[in-house]
Amino acid sequence: MNKLKKIEADLQGIYIIEPLVFEDRRGFFLESYSKAEFEKIGVTTNFIQDNHSNSKKGVLRGLHFQTKYSQAKLVRVIKGRIFDIVVDIRKGSSTYGKWCGTELSAENKKMLYIAKGFAHGFLALEDDTEIEYKCDEFYAPQYDSGIMWNDEDININWNFEKYGLKEEDIVLSEKDKKHQSFKEYTEKYIGENVLLTGADGQLGQDFQKLFDKLEIKYTATDYKELDVTNKEKVKEFVDKNNFTIIINCAAYNNVDEAEEEPQKCYALNSYVPKYLAEICKEKNILFVTYSTDFVFDGEREIPYTEEDIPNPLSIYSKAKLEGERYSLEYKKSFVIRTSWVFGMGNNNFCKQVINWSKGRDKLRIVDDQISSPTYSKDLAEYSWKLVQTDKYGLYHLSNGGEASKFEQAQYILKKIGWNGILERAKTKDFPLPAKRAEYSKLDSGKIEKIINKKIPHWKTGIDRFLEEMKEKGEI
Template sequence: MNKFKKIETNLQGMYIIEPLVFEDNRGFFLESYNKDEFEKIGITTNFIQDNHSKSKKGVLRGLHFQVRYSQGKLVRVVKGRILDIVVDIRKDSSTYGKWHGIELSEENKKMLYISKGFAHGFLALEDDTEIEYKCDEFYISQYDSGIIWNDRDIAIDWNFEEYGLKEEEIILSEKDTKHQSFKEYTEKYAGENVLLTGADGQLGQDFQKLFDKLETKYTATDYKELDVTDREKVKEFIDNNNFTMIINCAAYNNVDKAEEESEKCFVLNSYVPKYLAEICKEKNIIFVTYSTDFVFDGEREIPYTEEDIPNPLSIYSKTKLEGEKYSLEYEKSFVIRTSWVFGMGNNNFCKQVINWSKGKDKLRIVDDQISSPTYSKDLAEYSWKLIQTDKYGLYHLSNDGEASKFEQAQYILKKIGWNGILERAKTKDFPLPARRAEYSKLDSSKLEGVINKKIPHWKSGIDRFLEEMKEKGEV
């Protein structure tokens, strides 16, 4: 015998649940939830939070929902009686904008299962009414929203007269008096609000282009708008805005100069990610930051995975590794390692090769440094796909394939039609302050598995980069 009966309603994904009740002269017993028994009736929701509220007669709460991390709920009344109301706000649903109401009480012992994508509210019909409800997502204030209880388009019948209530006497919280209309909800942007630091860099610029294309709300800052090294100013800026996410593209990237500017490098690459992650934890919002293939020593001959143990060789790589560790202390962080980034923003190796080729008929490029050139446009796009999964942690993201600096330069020079002589050189031929790994190709298969998409080859990235430069008349 099943311990629960599931009854369909006019809204798909919303069900009335009737528990099996054992009653005798002593009272009654029932199971209000049983994971295995719920799975038998087709409900596999993983509930992670329990809430309990008490209301006097005439209190109306709702209509509440979260714009992100939508909450599935299991609602029951343990004392008193309510009129429970659910509205379908799934824009792709055949019952979009429709509502359903049901009485739940301590007497009928019915429960209401509400899957993700609904707005929810209730009217207390007796004094000291208490309800308990389970949720499959945590409450996150940044995503909290609602639709006004008396919206004309939805036209909910609250049956005030039947319940001995007058509409003008219902009790509302201040927040519930200010909710949007259903029409405003249908027209209103309800996505992310991203704080983008280091926005003038090549990755930051490509994130801006991506967000403009996707119509994602963002605030782009660089050191002129927001000095990320000033923790108090950053905290004040974030406190004054309702961000849902911080993507940190700010970094100290001069690998050789870092050997003499170690303190400055440490602040930007270690300290800044640390306190940005701490602020995100305080706000319960997502944090994204970037690291480098330089954290490895290059002793391997196959691509590095996230499980491989780093062994940084320079000040720069040591500060990046420390920044990783600090960031990953927050459970809602994405730390993304990448390699040999090139794009339209900052100076990079691809641009250097093109500039070196102008007016020269001979170039010498090292062939004993091997990794994968990574197009910043791909880095932004595939990072964003990863971020949407909410599967936090450490990831590798670089373009497919691998190449030496020599092979990268060779490909670029052939593409731009340079007819000079390209000679092979070794790293030791160009003594530089910072040590570099000979081999640091990153294995991106973990990320590709999560997003179910293959990252393009580095040659494809360079092809598209050169087209972009041509469009801007830079090559």
């Protein structure tokens, strides 16, 4: 015997659900929710939160929705009556902009199932009306939005006369008085709003290209537009904008000079992530920042995982590790370690090798530093895929395979047709202020499992990078 009856409403994805009620002289009993019983009628939603509200007669709440983390809901009245309204706001839907209404009451004991992609609201028809509703996503204030209850294009009939109410008597919250029109919603950008710091660097430039391609709204800043070391200025800037994510690409990357100017290095690599994470926590928005394979000492001979214990060897790597730890104090942070990044923006080892080869017939490159060269375009693309999962935490992200600096240079020089002599050297042959790990290959298995994608091999990254340089006329 089924304990629930599902009745389809006028909009696909909206169901009136009538529970089986057992009544006798003592009162009644019903199952308001049973996962097994709901699955029998084809409702498999995983509800994770219960809400309970009380309203006076004439209170109108809505029309509410979240632009991200859209919520499926199961609504029931436990005291009083409501006229419940849903509006289809699924762009591309055959019933886009259409509405339907249902009376729910403690007496009729009906429930309303609302799928994702609908705006929802209700009118309380009695004093002290109480409703309970389940949601399958948590409330996300930065994505909270709404449409005016009396929008002319939607043209909802709230049945005021039928319920003994007058339009001028309805009670609205200040927030509900300020909702957008349906036309504004239709024409408005609905999506992420990213603050991108360090936007002039190679990773920052590739994020901009990616966001332009995906039509993601972003504000790109470098030190000229926003001094990220000034917490108050950054907070003021964030307060003026409705950002949903901050992606921090700003960094101090000169490993050797960091030994001579540790304060500058710590300011950018440690304290800036700390300030940005604190601001994100205050605003309840996502935070993404980058770290390095240099946090490891290179004593291993197999790729480093996120569980391996860091042991930084230089000022640069110590500052980066401290920045990681500050960032991870905020639960909505992504800290992404990467290695040997190359791209079109800054000077990098790939570009250096190409420049060194010009006019020279002999080069010496070290063969005792091993990791994985990482194309900044891949780093941006796969970082963004990770961000969409909301699986916060620490990740390793580098291109597949591993190589020594010598093997990386050898591959590049062969690709560009250089005919000189490439000799092997050792790190000790080039005494530099900062100590480097001999082996620092990162294991990207965790992120690959999360996003269900394999990170491309470093050689394919260099192939695409060289093509990009040719297109720009740089080689």
